[in-house]
Amino acid sequence: MNKSQIELIVRISETKSFTKAGESLHMTQPAVSRTVSTIESQLGTKLITRDKKNGLCFTDVGERILVVFRNVLSELQKVDELVAAEQGLEIGKIHIGAYRTACTRFIPKIISSMEDQYPGLEIKLSEGSVDQVKAWLHAKYIDVGIIIPPNKEFDIIPLMKDQLIVLMHSNHPLYQKETITIPDLQDEDILIGKGGYEVHIHTLFKEYNLTPKVRFEMEYIETGVSMIQEGLGITITTKKNIWSLPEQVVFRELKPDVFRDINLAVLDIKDVSKATDAFIQTALTLFNNKDI
Numbered sequence: 038m039n040k041s042q043i044e045l046i047v048r049i050s051e052t053k054s055f056t057k058a059g060e061s062l063h064m065t066q067p068a069v070s071r072t073v074s075t076i077e078s079q080l081g082t083k084l085i086t087r088d089k090k091n092g093l094c095f096t097d098v099g100e101r102i103l104v105v106f107r108n109v110l111s112e113l114q115k116v117d118e119l120v121a122a123e124q125g126l127e128i129g130k131i132h133i134g135a136y137r138t139a140c141t142r143f144i145p146k147i148i149s150s151m152e153d154q155y156p157g158l159e160i161k162l163s164e165g166s167v168d169q170v171k172a173w174l175h176a177k178y179i180d181v182g183i184i185i186p187p188n189k190e191f192d193i194i195p196l197m198k199d200q201l202i203v204l205m206h207s208n209h210p211l212y213q214k215e216t217i218t219i220p221d222l223q224d225e226d227i228l229i230g231k232g233g234y235e236v237h238i239h240t241l242f243k244e245y246n247l248t249p250k251v252r253f254e255m256e257y258i259e260t261g262v263s264m265i266q267e268g269l270g271i272t273i274t275t276k277k278n279i280w281s282l283p284e285q286v287v288f289r290e291l292k293p294d295v296f297r298d299i300n301l302a303v304l305d306i307k308d309v310s311k312a313t314d315a316f317i318q319t320a321l322t323l324f325n326n327k328d329i
Contacts, residue, residue, distance in 0.1 A: 040113060042076055043106045045069065046084065050103050051178075053093050100176075107177040111310065118311045121157075129312030130159040134170040134179035137257065138278045139299070143183065143196075147320050154319070158312050166231070166256070174304060180313045182302045187236060191302040194317055197324050198296040199275040201237075202288040206265050216292035219245050226252040226270035228261045237297055238273055262286055 041062070048058040049069075059069040077084055084099035095103060118129045135144050140162070148160055163170075163179060170182040174191060183196070203217050211217055211225075219241050227249045229235050235254070242249045252270045255261050258279070261272040265286050275297055282288070301317055303309055309317070 038076065038079060040110075042072060043109055045072055046076065047103065047106050047110060049073070049085065049093070050095060055093070104177050111177070111180075114312075115310055129155075129157070129310060129315075130161070131181070131310070131312040131316050132161040132163065132179045133181055133183075133316065134163045134165065134173045135183040136167045136170055136185075137164060139183040140164045141280075142277055143320070143324060146323055147316065150319050150323060151316060155312075155315055158315065168231075171302075174302060177304065180303070180310065181316055184300055184302050185237075186298055186300070188300060188302055191304060192306040194301040194303075194306070194321070195325075196299050196301050196320060197277075197326060199277045199299055201273055201275055201291045201295040201297060202279075203271055203273055203291060204261065204265055204279075204282070204286055204288050205271040206268055207285050207287045209271065211271070212287055212289065214289065217289045218292055219247065222249070222271070222273075223247045224250065226250060228253050228255060228264050228270045228272040230254075230258060230261065230272065230274060231256055234273070241295065 045058060045062060045064070048061055049055060052058045052061070055069045055073070056066050058064075059066050064072070073085060080102070082098055083096050084102060085093060085095055087093050114130055121129075133144065144162060148162070151158060151160060163173065165173070167184055170179070170184050171188070171191075173179040174182050174184075182191075184191075203211070203222070205211055211221060214221065223242075223245075227238070229238060229249065229251045231254055238249055253264065255264075255272075258272075258274055261274070262282065264270060265272065266283060273291070277299075279288070301320060303313065303317075
C-alpha cells in the first residue's frame, strides 16, 4: 500500500464523499472506487459502507485503521519537514480543531500571523463543539485543538483564563446587585450551555451544596440571549463568549471572581510536528494570559 492510497482513504473520511475526495486528489470517481476496492481486497476486510439512511460510513475496523493511516501520514509529514528544514524551507500541514467562540475570537488572528511567518504551511480548520474537538483529537483527525476542561486525557498547554459572568434581562432584580454570588442563583431558572459549561456550573453550585435549577440546555449562546430577552431565565457564560448584547440583556460578574481555563490540547506534546509547534508558539505569543 502506498502513500497515495492511504491519503485517499483519509480524504474520504474527511469529505464523506468518493467524488469530493477524488477531486481533491485529481482522481476520477471510478478511479477512486477501484482504488478503494483494491485496498479492501489487500486488507481482506471492508472499510467503507453505504446506505440510503446514513450515507457513506466507515466500519468499526475501518475507523481503527483510519487512526493508523493518519499516524502514517503524520510521520511521513515529519520526514518532509526534516528534509525541507535541511534545505532551509518551511513547509508542513496542520489541522486545527476549535469550538465556536475560539473560531471567532482567537483562530483568525493566529492563522493570519502564521501565514505571514510561515507562508509554506498548509493550514486546515475544523469547527465543532468542545466534545467534537476532543473526539477529533482522540481519532487523530486533528493535530491540535482549543478546548476547555475537563481535559485530563490530553497534553495541555494553558492559553488563557476567561471570567464567568451572569447574563440577565435588564429588569431582572439581580441586576440591582453590584455583585452576584452562586447562592444568589439557587432559585433562578438557569439556561445552561453545553460543551463544558454544564460541568463547570454544576461544580460551582456543588461547592455551596446547591443544585442549579436548569430550565433549558442550549448549544449556542445566541439561543440563551434570545431566551433572556423573553424573560425565560438567566445564563452563566464567559466574557470572551460575548461579542455584543442587545439593549435588554445585561451582565454582572460572579463574585468571588470565577474563571474558566481555555487550553491548547494535543495527544502527545513530545510527538508534535514542527507545524503544530509553530501553531502553539504563535497562539501563546498572541494570547497567553492576555486580555482581548
